[in-house]
Amino acid sequence: MQRIFLLCLIVLMISGTPLVAEERPNILWLTTEDIGPHLGCYGDRYAVTPHLDEFAARSILYLNAWSNAPVCAPARTTIISGMYPSSTGSEHMRSLARLPDRFHMYPVSLRQAGYFCVNPGKEDYNLAKVGHVWDDVPKKNPWPQLKQHQPFMAVLNHTGTHESQIRKRPHVWKHDPAQAPLPAYHPDTPEAREDWAQYHDNITDMDTWFGQQLQHLKDQGLAENTIVFFYGDHGSGMPRDKRWLYNSGLRVPLLIHVPERFRHLIPQDVPVNGSSQQLVSFVDLTATVISLAGQKPPEHLQGNAFLGPYADPPQRYAYGFRGRMDERIDFSRTVRNERYHYIRNYLPHRIQGEYLSYMFQTPTTQKWRELFRAGKLNETQSRFWQPKPAEELYDIENDPEEIHNLADSAEHAEILNGLRQAHVDHVLRIRDVGFLPEAELHRHAKLVPYDLGHDPELYPLEEILRMADAASRPVPDASSILAEGLKHTDGTVRYWAVTGLLIRGKEPVLAHQEPLRTMLRTDPSPSVRIVTAEALGRYGDDEDLSSAVECLIELADSEKQGPYHSLAALNAVDHLKEKSPSVVEQVRQLSLPDKFSTTRGGNYPRRMADAIIAESK
Numbered sequence: 001m002q003r004i005f006l007l008c009l010i011v012l013m014i015s016g017t018p019l020v021a022e023e024r025p026n027i028l029w030l031t032t033e034d035i036g037p038h039l040g041c042y043g044d045r046y047a048v049t050p051h052l053d054e055f056a057a058r059s060i061l062y063l064n065a066w067s068n069a070p071v072c073a074p075a076r077t078t079i080i081s082g083m084y085p086s087s088t089g090s091e092h093m094r095s096l097a098r099l100p101d102r103f104h105m106y107p108v109s110l111r112q113a114g115y116f117c118v119n120p121g122k123e124d125y126n127l128a129k130v131g132h133v134w135d136d137v138p139k140k141n142p143w144p145q146l147k148q149h150q151p152f153m154a155v156l157n158h159t160g161t162h163e164s165q166i167r168k169r170p171h172v173w174k175h176d177p178a179q180a181p182l183p184a185y186h187p188d189t190p191e192a193r194e195d196w197a198q199y200h201d202n203i204t205d206m207d208t209w210f211g212q213q214l215q216h217l218k219d220q221g222l223a224e225n226t227i228v229f230f231y232g233d234h235g236s237g238m239p240r241d242k243r244w245l246y247n248s249g250l251r252v253p254l255l256i257h258v259p260e261r262f263r264h265l266i267p268q269d270v271p272v273n274g275s276s277q278q279l280v281s282f283v284d285l286t287a288t289v290i291s292l293a294g295q296k297p298p299e300h301l302q303g304n305a306f307l308g309p310y311a312d313p314p315q316r317y318a319y320g321f322r323g324r325m326d327e328r329i330d331f332s333r334t335v336r337n338e339r340y341h342y343i344r345n346y347l348p349h350r351i352q353g354e355y356l357s358y359m360f361q362t363p364t365t366q367k368w369r370e371l372f373r374a375g376k377l378n379e380t381q382s383r384f385w386q387p388k389p390a391e392e393l394y395d396i397e398n399d400p401e402e403i404h405n406l407a408d409s410a411e412h413a414e415i416l417n418g419l420r421q422a423h424v425d426h427v428l429r430i431r432d433v434g435f436l437p438e439a440e441l442h443r444h445a446k447l448v449p450y451d452l453g454h455d456p457e458l459y460p461l462e463e464i465l466r467m468a469d470a471a472s473r474p475v476p477d478a479s480s481i482l483a484e485g486l487k488h489t490d491g492t493v494r495y496w497a498v499t500g501l502l503i504r505g506k507e508p509v510l511a512h513q514e515p516l517r518t519m520l521r522t523d524p525s526p527s528v529r530i531v532t533a534e535a536l537g538r539y540g541d542d543e544d545l546s547s548a549v550e551c552l553i554e555l556a557d558s559e560k561q562g563p564y565h566s567l568a569a570l571n572a573v574d575h576l577k578e579k580s581p582s583v584v585e586q587v588r589q590l591s592l593p594d595k596f597s598t599t600r601g602g603n604y605p606r607r608m609a610d611a612i613i614a615e616s617k
Contacts, residue, residue: 024151026226032158034237037253051211059257066281067234070249077126082286082301087430089449090126091323098448106286116149121157161202163237191363230255239365245334327608342419343392390473437527439564471500491525502535509539534572558605559591570608584616
């Protein structure tokens with residue numbers, strides 16, 4: 001009888017049927033915030049990280065792990081859903097969207113497989129939590145509960161490396177600021193050296209925390225039954241890293257230790273303890289933990305499992321996205337292979353270093369802009385304060401700081417075209433809804449953004465993408481495409497057509513002055529009227545400027561217009577304040593309530609208004 005039982009158990013294991021609890025691993029994620037791979041085990045000689053270095057020696061060290069988003073909330077939203085926020089309408093910082101009812105967050109899948117799922121710290125999702133997502137445990141000491149409820153999936157997060165802690169003063173430096181390695185894009189100033197040294201100090205403190213958690217795991221007798229992940233939620237918290245789609249904003253440390261009894265869950269081409277070049281990203285984590293739990297990942301997931309019985313083959317590309325960052329509107333996408341990194345900026349007329357109140361609290365940011373305005377930076381250091389190119393291409397093997405843009409290199413044209421096409425294919429595959437202005441994304445109240453993106457009548461993505469592409473880079477026949485787009489029945493197509501004129505500047509705007517004037521008065525889409533007002537206000541005559549300001553101030557009243565139209569209008573006003581100084585006083589008089597049901601966190605219209613007022617002094 002015992003032999004028959006063992007034979008049945010082996011058959012069940014081979015067939016992929018979920019294993020009994022004793023044969024399933026616990027899964028522990030030890031996570032931290034705002035760090036790139038600045039660890040000794042990744043070759044950083046300035047770093048002091050003994051616990052993580054020892055852990056790495058017996059773990060898989062992923063050299064090409066990406067967060068998909070270069071800021072926390074969208075990055076975490078990617079993980080909790082296993083889907084790209086650019087497909088679920090949740091890409092914008094501290095926004096709030098809904099998943100379709102037929103989808104759910106990954107702890108639900110794990111709980112159905114018998115797992116106890118806890119996350120007693122930070123969540124910070126741009127998707128509404130529906131139903132029972134996380135189980136409850138004491139925040140300060142979850143370990144007795146974890147031992148009692150096995151198998152478990154636990155997320156324990158450290159906040160001491162966050163951007164806000166880089167600039168926390170007074171501070172006694174453990175790392176010598178004079179020895180701090182600086183990237184080529186940052187000026188060599190005391191502020192930059194101190195911020196980078198403090199950043200490394202915080203990582204060293206985090207390393208101590210990490211060692212303590214491993215000791216707790218061991219003390220509870222759980223170490224041999226638990227697969228442990230370590231990762232950061234996106235790149236470093238320094239300016240031009242956090243919030244931007246460079247490798248420094250997306251690349252994260254990812255270490256995974258698989259105990260001996262579960263080594264069969266590692267694919268044969270992945271080292272048990274050593275470095276892996278495999279491209280993995282946060283969108284893959286959901287599928288991976290479900291696979292490790294012995295379950296087949298749901299079909300709607302957009303990531304690929306890289307461990308467990310349902311591991312997929314290595315992927316050729318990794319993808320990233322950038323939307324609104326706090327009060328500043330932007331829109332970029334990116335794709336990389338193992339060596340080359342392509343960035344597509346759809347709003348290239350916006351500078352990277354636009355004033356953003358939270359980022360400007362960092363001393364490096366303040367000093368960096370001061371030196372730029374004084375003309376004391378070199379070309380590489382100045383680029384952050386200038387308009388972006390529509391396309392960027394970097395050889396991250398030979399140019400890890402991404403200084404030399406190869407997009408115009410004839411030698412790299414084939415690589416550029418291949419990654420550009422990979423980007424387009426990805427946009428169409430996931431039905432990227434980020435091409436919608438944020439207000440339009442939430443206008444269809446009866447449809448969740450994901451379903452809106454899959455409705456070709458409401459969201460003609462192919463036509464929108466064609467117009468956005470013509471708007472933002474010099475494609476053949478761009479002028480005729482944009483002129484055609486001004487008459488389109490779809491508001492988002494018209495939005496991109498006007499944006500294309502704005503990007504190109506004075507002559508194209510004046511060439512279409514009359515139809516733009518009509519659109520400013522009569523277009524049914526407030527988003528179209530906002531971008532039209534900016535175009536006419538910047539490049540038209542005094543009458544156009546007056547009409548533009550009137551339109552924008554009306555739409556900036558968030559109490560009447562809602563947060564998204566208000567924020568878009570204020571972003572446009574920011575570019576007219578020098579031509580129309582009186583607009584600043586009108587901004588002072590606006591009604592800007594503090595809370596909205598469709599946003600989380602701070603009042604971004606108020607932040608934008610405060611920035612306009614502060615920057616006009």
